[in-house]
Amino acid sequence: MTVHDDIERVLYAEDQIKTGIDRVAAEVSRAYAGRDFTVVSVLKGSCVFASDLIRRIPNRLELAFLAASSYGAGTESGELRIDFVPTGSEIEGRDLLLVDDILDTGRTLAKLKVELRARGARDVRTCVFLDKPSRRSVEMEADFKCFEVENLFVVGYGLDYAGRYRNLPYVGALRRELYTT
Numbered sequence: 001m002t003v004h005d006d007i008e009r010v011l012y013a014e015d016q017i018k019t020g021i022d023r024v025a026a027e028v029s030r031a032y033a034g035r036d037f038t039v040v041s042v043l044k045g046s047c048v049f050a051s052d053l054i055r056r057i058p059n060r061l062e063l064a065f066l067a068a069s070s071y072g073a074g075t076e077s078g079e080l081r082i083d084f085v086p087t088g089s090e091i092e093g094r095d096l097l098l099v100d101d102i103l104d105t106g107r108t109l110a111k112l113k114v115e116l117r118a119r120g121a122r123d124v125r126t127c128v129f130l131d132k133p134s135r136r137s138v139e140m141e142a143d144f145k146c147f148e149v150e151n152l153f154v155v156g157y158g159l160d161y162a163g164r165y166r167n168l169p170y171v172g173a174l175r176r177e178l179y180t181t
Ligand code: XMP
Pocket: 045, 070, 071, 077, 100, 101, 102, 103, 104, 105, 106, 107, 108, 109, 152, 153, 154, 155, 159, 160, 161
C-alpha cells in the first residue's frame, strides 16, 4: 500500500500544476518588477508550492517562513494558532507576498495579513495554490492564485490529511471513507 491507493481521483496532475505555476510566477514577476520583496511561506502546507514558485521568479526576493495551524487532525476549520513568525527585520518595511496552499474560509490569510501589517510590513499581498471560493466565510480574495477547486477535501502537493499525503506530486480527492465516520 502507498499513499496513491487512498486517492479517489486526481484533480490536478503534475503537468497541469507546472503550467499553472508558470502562469502565476509570470504574474508575480511582473507585479514586483524592479522591487525587492519577501515570499513568506505559510508552513507546512505551502512549502511544496513555494519552493516550485520561487524557482520560476527571476526577481530579487528573499524567503521567510511562518507557521500557523487551524485544522488539527480533522477537515473542519478551527481556531487559528500562529506558532512561528519571521523576525522583525524580515517584516518591518518590507513588501511581503504571503504564500499559502489553499484559501478556504479565508480566516487564515485574513488574520495573517492583519498580523503582518501590525508588525510593520509595508505591503502584504497573497498568493495561493488553490482557492475554494464556495467555503469563504470572511471577505478575502488572493491577489494571485493557481487553481480553483470545488468543495472537496483535497490532498497532495503539500496539502495533508492528518499529516499525510503532502508528498503526493499531484492534487487529489481522498477516498471519502477515509475521512467520514
Ligand atoms: P482557511 O479556512 O483559514 O483555511 O482559509 C486555510 C487552511 O486550511 C487548510 N485546508 C485544507 N487542507 N485540504 C487540506 O489539506 C483541504 O481541502 C483544505 N481546506 C482547508 C489548509 O491548511 C489551509 O492552509
